Amino acid sequence: MQEMLNNQTQERFIYQFDDNDEITMATEDLQVFYGDSLAMSNADLTFKKNTITALIGPSGSGKSTYLRSLNRMNDEVATVKGKILYQGVDINQPGIDVYEVRRRIGMVFQRPNPFAKSIYDNITFALKRRGIRDKKKLDEVVETTLKEAAVWDQVKDVLHKSALELSGGQAQRVCIARALAVRPDVLLLDEPASALDPVSTVQLEQTLRELKKDYTIIIVTHNMQQAARLSDYTVFFNLGQAIEYNKTRKIFTRPKIKLTEDYVSGNFG
Numbered sequence: 323m324q325e326m327l328n329n330q331t332q333e334r335f336i337y338q339f340d341d342n343d344e345i346t347m348a349t350e351d352l353q354v355f356y357g358d359s360l361a362m363s364n365a366d367l368t369f370k371k372n373t374i375t376a377l378i379g380p381s382g383s384g385k386s387t388y389l390r391s392l393n394r395m396n397d398e399v400a401t402v403k404g405k406i407l408y409q410g411v412d413i414n415q416p417g418i419d420v421y422e423v424r425r426r427i428g429m430v431f432q433r434p435n436p437f438a439k440s441i442y443d444n445i446t447f448a449l450k451r452r453g454i455r456d457k458k459k460l461d462e463v464v465e466t467t468l469k470e471a472a473v474w475d476q477v478k479d480v481l482h483k484s485a486l487e488l489s490g491g492q493a494q495r496v497c498i499a500r501a502l503a504v505r506p507d508v509l510l511l512d513e514p515a516s517a518l519d520p521v522s523t524v525q526l527e528q529t530l531r532e533l534k535k536d537y538t539i540i541i542v543t544h545n546m547q548q549a550a551r552l553s554d555y556t557v558f559f560n561l562g563q564a565i566e567y568n569k570t571r572k573i574f575t576r577p578k579i580k581l582t583e584d585y586v587s588g589n590f591g
């Protein structure tokens with residue numbers, strides 16, 4: 323009852339794009355339940371093509387739950403109601419090919435999770451499973467994606483070395499290359515720099531800036547400076563709801579909602 327009340331009275335500001343902005347993804351009336359418990363609601367958000375959007379908010383505010391819903395990664399653990407629109411099509415309905423959804427909407431996790439295989443095999447794994455055997459084609463994908471992920475120069479001479487022997491920063495960029503190998507449109511990243519040192523973090527951010535020319539990027543981060551440096555738009559989540567969505571500059575200089583201001587200025591709680 324208390325939660326219902328809060329839903330109705332919570333002040334929020336959600337940025338609306340113009341009709342001529344090209345929209346890649348959006349959610350409408352999204353509700354995510356773990357068992358009977360409503361973990362996420364009130365997040366009617368729209369993501370513009372070739373932008374980086376940061377999802378920020380305190381621990382447990384629903385950022386990862388929201389992110390994982392976008393490519394149906396929550397299917398096994400949660401009940402997800404509402405619309406998840408990708409290129410205008412609701413992908414949260416029966417009959418949708420979930421594997422195809424995850425191909426187009428790729429995900430990179432918090433901890434680098436390379437397979438216990440060579441760098442080359444990590445990148446080509448999904449392609450080989452889809453029956454692509456042409457060595458020239460596979461070589462090309464390995465080179466292109468490792469270049470896109472800005473790790474080619476460091477690994478080009480050791481492509482057949484185990485990916486488990488890479489540094490955290492290199493492994494995370496190989497995981498990005500692996501996600502890119504199936505040619506997604508959207509890249510979801512759940513705190514991808516949290517296990518990286520400051521130098522690798524800066525390199526990763528540079529990589530993401532380059533990638534946004536070709537991809538739409540949505541990133542969960544706990545690091546406020548990272549959100550401010552990297553993203554074009556920022557969403558502030560609290561208690562499982564999107565409270566404020568605006569241009570990043572505005573969120574960090576002139577937030578419209580008091581709760582956002584308290585959070586970004588460190589006076590939260």
Ligand SMILES: Nc1ncnc2c1ncn2[C@@H]1O[C@H](COP(=O)(O)OP(=O)(O)OP(=O)(O)O)[C@@H](O)[C@H]1O
Pocket residue numbers: 356361379380381382383384385386387388399
């Ligand atoms: N698999 C799960 N089963 C049950 N409850 C879950 C599950 N995953 C998340 N939750 C709950 O849903 C709520 C939102 O969690 P979520 O992980 O989305 O928050 P978050 O903002 O990403 O947090 P963090 O910043 O700590 O990663 C929390 O109350 C959490 O305990």
